[in-house]
Amino acid sequence: MAPRTRIPGTERARLATSGAHATTLRRLTxxxxxxxxxxxxxxxxxxxxxxIALAGLAAIILQAAIEGAPAFSIKLLTNGPSxxxxxxxxxxxxxxxxxxxxLGVILLVVPLGVAAAVYLEEYAxxxxxxxxxxxxxxxxxxxxxxxxxxILGLAFIVRGPLDLGFILAAGSxxxxxxxxxxxILASREAIRAVPSSIRxxxxxxGATQWQTIRRQVLPAxxxxxxxxxxxxxxxxxxxxxxxxxxxxxTFVTFNPSFLGDDGYSALPVLIFNYASRPQEEFRVLAAxxxxxxxxxxxxxNSFAIWLRNRYEQQW
Amino acid sequence: xxxxxxxxxxxxxxxxxxxxILEAPSPRYGEKLIKWVLAACALLSVLTxxxxxxxxxxxxxxxxxxxxxxxxxxxxxxxxxxxxxPASFGVLPIxxxxxxxxxxxxxxxVPIGLAAAVWLSEYASPRQRKVVKPVLEVLAGIPTVAIGIxxxxxxxxxxxxxxxxxxxxxxxxxxxAGLAIGLMIVPIIASLSDDAMRSVPGGLREAxxxxxxxxxxxxxxxxxxxxxxxxxxxxxLAGSRAVGETMVVLLVAGxxxxxxxxxxxxxxxxxxxxxxxxxxxxxxxxxTYDTIxxxxxxxxxxxxxxxxxxxxxxxxxxEVYE
Amino acid sequence: xxxxxxxxxxxxxxxxxxxxxxxxxxxxxxxxxQGISVIRExxxxxxxxxxxxxxxEVKGVTVCYSGKPAVKNVTMDIxxxxxxxxxxxxxxxxxxxxxxxNRMNDLISSASVDGEILYRGQDLYGTKVxxxxxxxxxxxxxxxxxxxxxxxxxxxxxxxxxxxxxxVEERVEKALRRAALWDEVKDRLDDNAYGMSGGQxxxxxxxxxxxxxxxxxxxxxxxSALDPISTGRIEDLMAELKEDFSIVIVTHNMQxxxxxxxxxxxxxxxxxxxxxxxxxxxxxxxxxxxxxTNPRDSRxxxxxxxxxx
Numbered sequence: 011m012a013p014r015t016r017i018p019g020t021e022r023a024r025l026a027t028s029g030a031h032a033t034t035l036r037r038l039t040x041x042x043x044x045x046x047x048x049x050x051x052x053x054x055x056x057x058x059x060x061x062i063a064l065a066g067l068a069a070i071i072l073q074a075a076i077e078g079a080p081a082f083s084i085k086l087l088t089n090g091p092s093x094x095x096x097x098x099x100x101x102x103x104x105x106x107x108x109x110x111x112x113l114g115v116i117l118l119v120v121p122l123g124v125a126a127a128v129y130l131e132e133y134a135x136x137x138x139x140x141x142x143x144x145x146x147x148x149x150x151x152x153x154x155x156x157x158x159x160x161i162l163g164l165a166f167i168v169r170g171p172l173d174l175g176f177i178l179a180a181g182s183x184x185x186x187x188x189x190x191x192x193x194i195l196a197s198r199e200a201i202r203a204v205p206s207s208i209r210x211x212x213x214x215x216g217a218t219q220w221q222t223i224r225r226q227v228l229p230a231x232x233x234x235x236x237x238x239x240x241x242x243x244x245x246x247x248x249x250x251x252x253x254x255x256x257x258x259x260t261f262v263t264f265n266p267s268f269l270g271d272d273g274y275s276a277l278p279v280l281i282f283n284y285a286s287r288p289q290e291e292f293r294v295l296a297a298x299x300x301x302x303x304x305x306x307x308x309x310x311n312s313f314a315i316w317l318r319n320r321y322e323q324q325w
Numbered sequence: 326x327x328x329x330x331x332x333x334x335x336x337x338x339x340x341x342x343x344x345x346i347l348e349a350p351s352p353r354y355g356e357k358l359i360k361w362v363l364a365a366c367a368l369l370s371v372l373t374x375x376x377x378x379x380x381x382x383x384x385x386x387x388x389x390x391x392x393x394x395x396x397x398x399x400x401x402x403x404x405x406x407x408x409x410x411p412a413s414f415g416v417l418p419i420x421x422x423x424x425x426x427x428x429x430x431x432x433x434x435v436p437i438g439l440a441a442a443v444w445l446s447e448y449a450s451p452r453q454r455k456v457v458k459p460v461l462e463v464l465a466g467i468p469t470v471a472i473g474i475x476x477x478x479x480x481x482x483x484x485x486x487x488x489x490x491x492x493x494x495x496x497x498x499x500x501x502a503g504l505a506i507g508l509m510i511v512p513i514i515a516s517l518s519d520d521a522m523r524s525v526p527g528g529l530r531e532a533x534x535x536x537x538x539x540x541x542x543x544x545x546x547x548x549x550x551x552x553x554x555x556x557x558x559x560x561x562l563a564g565s566r567a568v569g570e571t572m573v574v575l576l577v578a579g580x581x582x583x584x585x586x587x588x589x590x591x592x593x594x595x596x597x598x599x600x601x602x603x604x605x606x607x608x609x610x611x612x613t614y615d616t617i618x619x620x621x622x623x624x625x626x627x628x629x630x631x632x633x634x635x636x637x638x639x640x641x642x643x644e645v646y647e
Numbered sequence: 648x649x650x651x652x653x654x655x656x657x658x659x660x661x662x663x664x665x666x667x668x669x670x671x672x673x674x675x676x677x678x679x680x681q682g683i684s685v686i687r688e689x690x691x692x693x694x695x696x697x698x699x700x701x702x703x704e705v706k707g708v709t710v711c712y713s714g715k716p717a718v719k720n721v722t723m724d725i726x727x728x729x730x731x732x733x734x735x736x737x738x739x740x741x742x743x744x745x746x747x748x749n750r751m752n753d754l755i756s757s758a759s760v761d762g763e764i765l766y767r768g769q770d771l772y773g774t775k776v777x778x779x780x781x782x783x784x785x786x787x788x789x790x791x792x793x794x795x796x797x798x799x800x801x802x803x804x805x806x807x808x809x810x811x812x813x814x815v816e817e818r819v820e821k822a823l824r825r826a827a828l829w830d831e832v833k834d835r836l837d838d839n840a841y842g843m844s845g846g847q848x849x850x851x852x853x854x855x856x857x858x859x860x861x862x863x864x865x866x867x868x869x870x871s872a873l874d875p876i877s878t879g880r881i882e883d884l885m886a887e888l889k890e891d892f893s894i895v896i897v898t899h900n901m902q903x904x905x906x907x908x909x910x911x912x913x914x915x916x917x918x919x920x921x922x923x924x925x926x927x928x929x930x931x932x933x934x935x936x937x938x939x940t941n942p943r944d945s946r947x948x949x950x951x952x953x954x955x956x
Contacts, residue, residue, distance in 0.1 A: 045539050052541040053448060059440030060457070063511045067464040070475040070508070077478065125366035133360055134367070135756050146636065148370045153562060153632035154625070155569020157596050158377060160603070161621045165380035169609055187373050194370065207793035211852065214749065215806035215859050216783030220359050225805065230796055241466065248468025251571035251596070255603045278470045285474045285576060293478055300471045311466040315459045347769050347784075349777030 071304055078297030086298055090263040091280060096291035101299055104280040107178065107258070107266045108247060111276055114182025114268070115189065115246050120239055122186075123193030124228075127235075130194070131201040132223055152191035159188040160255030168256050176257025178266050178274040184256050185249060189242040196238020200231040233321035240314035244307045250278040277303055381625055384618035392612045399619065405582035405593070407616045408602075414616065416623060418582035422499065422592035423624075426574055427567035429503020429588055430510060434567075435560060437507070438514025442556075445515065446522035447544040458516070465512035473576035476505030481577060493589040497579025500588025505573045510563040517562065521555020521642060522548050554645075558638035565631035569624065571596040595624045700727035701767075702863055702893045703748055708762035710743050710752065717743045718927035720762070723912055730885055730894045732908035732935065734901055736950070739914040740927025741897045742790075745865050747771075748895060749785035750778040783810055786856035790868040792848035794840035794855075799832050802840050802851055806859035818858050826854035827884060846877025853884065857892075864888065866896040870903065882907050901951055904935065911938040913947045 089100030126148070134141035163184030167174055174180040204227050212222040228235075259273040266274035277299065284296035388394055394414045402415020441461070445454055481496040484504070492498040525548050533547045549556070579591030580601060593601075599617050607614050703725040710717050718740025725731045725748075733741040743752070750771065752758040764771040771781060795802050803819040812818060819836075823829040828850045832843075840851055849869060856864055866885075870878040885894055885907050898904050904911050912932040918925050931938065931947045942948045949955045 049541045056440045056444040059437040066508045073479045122366050125363045129363035129367040149636050150632045157571045162377045166376050211793040214787035217809040218779050220356050221809045250470045311463045347776040
């Protein structure tokens with residue numbers, strides 16, 4: 011056979027490719043009209059749903075801002091609550107109460123949560139049943155309703171074994187137990203994201219396991235841990251239900267303290283109380299309180315998520 | 326082994342080299358102590374669960390023994406009036422109240438949340454995703470008391486105007502409470518289902534596109550079924566949140582223990598009962614006090630079952646794709 | 648893959664039809680013990696070996712992951728101030744074997760090591776032996792450069808600091824000089840190590856290992872993620888470093904083994920009759936020149952000549 015009559019290899023490859031290309035193109039362009047229509051309607055439905063979700067959630071913020079607008083003034087932050095004089099009422103004791111509650115939560119939750127996460131990620135042998143129990147237990151605790159933590163706080167912390175009474179520290183401890191699983195899960199995730207090559211590199215130099223964790227793993231995991239802590243703490247700020255059970259009272263007019271047994275208040279509890287009153291003035295006050303709370307929370311959450319996106323995938 | 330002797334002959338250590346020490350220079354008690362301290366912190370979570378179970382069970386036990394409420398009466402009775410004379414302790418009305426608000430919430434949130442997840446995972450460009458997903462996550466942090474207030478002062482009057490049958494006793498309504506709960510759980514469903522769908526390997530999508538599938542078919546027939554266990558997990562977790570939600574129902578659902586799924590009716594849920602009753606000053610050991618714990622136990626069992634199921638489903642899809 | 652693990656050890660004939668060899672498989676009754684005899688033979692005839700110090704004596708070592716053997720019954724001596732290369736197809740357990748030498752396998756809870764490894768005459772897996780102490784003496788460089796997410800200076804200083812050495816600053820400079828990196832980085836010691844090129848990062852990792860002054864350096868395919876120029880630098884470095892250290896290197900690059908090592912061990916993947924389990928096995932261990940020019944085992948010859956693998 012004369013070589014001229016044969017199609018050279020590269021030429022054949024080109025023919026084959028263009029053949030495949032044409033076939034594919036025909037399949038793609040010959041798409042029945044109905045399919046295209048269905049696809050477009052489907053996409054429109056998706057976008058519609060997404061719009062409803064985002065608009066609904068945005069409406070919560072907008073509505074509070076509009077409704078609360080008449081009450082916006084510095085009095086909101088400096089004045090105490092009042093049942094008779096809504097125009098002069100504010101959130102000061104409740105704000106300070108929330109501040110203390112959160113301070114307590116952070117002090118408890120950061121060391122405990124990070125320590126538990128370090129144990130579960132770095133030390134625990136996942137093949138041992140007790141470690142699996144701890145793991146499952148943390149996952150499940152993260153999904154227990156907050157009101158159940160309120161019951162725990164009431165029966166175990168306020169009364170029962172700890173018997174602290176209705177004091178701010180009891181509320182703080184209850185909220186800390188509530189967000190602890192979230193902090194553990196987030197910290198575990200952050201610790202797991204540190205590549206094992208870093209651990210191996212450190213151990214191969216003769217560092218002990220704790221030196222490796224303390225000096226390599228934890229510093230590298232800090233952004234993720236901080237993000238998790240901020241998200242958990244912001245959840246604690248907005249939690250209302252458990253505080254109803256552990257004695258956050260409403261009309262406390264003085265600034266609370268950690269162990270004082272003459273009552274304490276918290277921002278969301280006071281908001282809830284104002285909102286359940288029928289008078290319009292109190293509802294305005296509640297809406298203004300919501301705005302104060304949302305501004306703080308959204309700022310914290312946005313910062314946490316920015317932090318995560320900024321530092322994620324460094325490896 | 327005869328082989329070892331031959332090799333052993335090479336094993337002479339050069340005397341000129343200092344002997345190396347392979348033993349630890351110190352017993353490193355600190356290292357061991359740290360491990361135990363960390364383990365103790367992890368154990369604290371188990372203690373929390375134990376404390377929850379104990380603090381629920383002891384008064385619940387009193388509820389059924391000392392207070393003399395029958396288990397059958399509690400679980401199957403249709404009248405809920407624990408503080409009235411004569412009192413009745415049939416939990417069904419408040420159980421149905423919980424199921425009703427959760428059901429209406431899920432009915433709203435599941436299609437919306439899943440659609441948002443499909444868009445995020447299959448349609449959104451990386452840039453759109455980078456904006457929309459964090460926004461959803463930030464919105465997921467809105468406190469439920471704020472959502473409840475929104476439901477009470479905005480949604481309820483609005484829906485009363487548009488669909489009067491949805492709000493029988495203004496401003497309270499199980500349907501509106503469900504809608505507000507739905508808003509609360511949409512970000513959870515969207516975010517977790519998106520994670521599940523994105524963990525489906527790209528190869529599967531490419532193979533389907535290679536066979537000439539449209540994007541809609543790839544999303545609905547390939548990716549969605551492949552991610553189904555993760556998606557179910559997200560729905561179950563969202564359902565568990567809906568069942569456990571307190572503030573929204575306290576504000577919007579009302580306080581009448583009506584045994585009905587009617588969205589227009591006012592209902593009392595289990596969480597609302599606990600929240601409402603425990604706020605008042607009640608003495609330890611009274612029957613009202615015990616009732617809170619009995620209802621709490623039931624709520625705990627329901628959410629525990631949902632959570633364990635969700636955790637199992639998540640493990641399943643992690644096993645397959647990770 | 649293409650290599651034929653069924654060949655008889657003593658076979659010298661060059662197989663030219665693979666199919667025939669596979670058909671012999673059921674008749675292959677070579678026991679592991681016979682397998683070792685193949686390995687031992689060259690060592691016995693190696694006069695040089697009698698005069699050299701051993702660093703490691705590996706005696707009948709089997710490593711299992713979750714009960715499944717990854718490498719079986721390896722016996723070899725590793726000598727001081729030499730570069731010893733472990734070569735073989737992927738999955739032959741050479742990295743697994745390497746990781747036994749500084750007890751990095753301890754980090755994998757499912758891994759178990761049977762047999763005996765002596766480090767300068769002491770049992771490396773003795774009950775009183777501390778893995779942390781072992782790793783101070785036997786350093787390791789990994790496949791992918793793994794600098795810490797810290798400054799160049801802190802990367803080197805980490806080792807000396809954690810084991811409580813003094814004169815950290817001096818040691819950092821010395822280590823960088825020894826790793827031929829000093830001139831490149833002396834003006835930017837405070838920069839993050841992630842800003843360095845891949846080759847520089849790997850030399851940083853070597854410098855980091857040198858800073859704790861180990862006696863042995865294990866290298867697990869140290870150049871597989873690097874370009875040829877960086878690879879050449881690291882190979883030159885190894886030639887210098889063996890004056891002071893003993894080096895064991897795992898490589899899948901045979902030319903590299905031929906260039907840098909004094910002694911080479913060749914491992915293969917064995918399959919059992921039903922092919923549902925596979926493990927690595929040492930075929931031949933000898934001076935590098937001999938392995939590459941005149942191997943005793945035909946499987947080695949097939950591999951180093953590029954016929955299989």
